[in-house]
Amino acid sequence: MATMSGDDPQRSVEQFLYRQAECLDTGDWQGFIDLFADDGIYWMPADPSQATGDGVPSIFYEDRDLMAVRMRRMMHPRAWSQKTEWGTNHVVSNVRIEKHDAASGLLVARSRFHMMEFRNDSTRHFAGSYIHHLQPSPDGYRIRLQRVDMVNAQGLYDYVLQAWV
Template sequence: MTTIISANPSIRDIEQLLYQEASFLDKPDLDRWIELYTEDGTYWMPAREDQEDPEFELSHIYDDHVMMEIRRRNFVHPRAASKDYKIRCSHIISNIQMAELDASTGDCTITSNFHALVNYMGEQRMYGGSYTHRLTKDKDGYKIRHKRVDLINCEEPQKSMIIYL
């Protein structure tokens, strides 16, 4: 999955990658979602506000490629009771800004706000907060090297959730 970007990417081009990711999570289609990430890509959802480290403090999710690959297969496994329930999501992303840009490579850090409406196990839930995407550019376009999801209620008790946000 690629997005064509000129040497100096415009924010509009970058947005397309974020929207694409959101649409794969809306379905959800983790097989296509994982292709947006680099081989060394990571997905991090801290459990504390302003958390600095994913490895030495508890997080809701900190997946590398290995865990993403396992989660992707588990997601469609018929013998995982938490996956018996259909899940439907609707993501809205806004306030997209380029926080950092390496002009020589085109690599950049994008911040945004998100709301995700999720229907799971008979109830509708609202998740919200901010995203930080670190994007890296190769010959085919941009991929996600790291995504950080800061839920505004990350320190509150959470219910079971089986999908990335």
């Protein structure tokens, strides 16, 4: 688990985001889910103008329970979609803290990402920005909300996203 680095929230947030990317790239799905607060939400809007994911179509709008369902589906021995050679590589950069309440420790961080996915002998690239609403916990941060805005969210895909970006 990425821990908070003393009085340097910038470094703590960077290390946390790198840990999240590592969970995704190694298929540590439970580790990824554990980074979320009990009421945490992973949200990827279908359109960048969306102000909420509640009650409107989104690419992803999952709480921890729905993330656990996705994880079990991906890990199921008969999950055909997982039988092909598959992997991702995330690069997270341009991390900046937008808001930080020093008293409560709550903060909002923005960053950029690039993800390469290899599956079925082909490569796809996804890029965009993250917004993380983070709360401190005894062993690091927990995600209250992660918003993922992909540059190519409205593009055509020959297959759907299997896991989180």
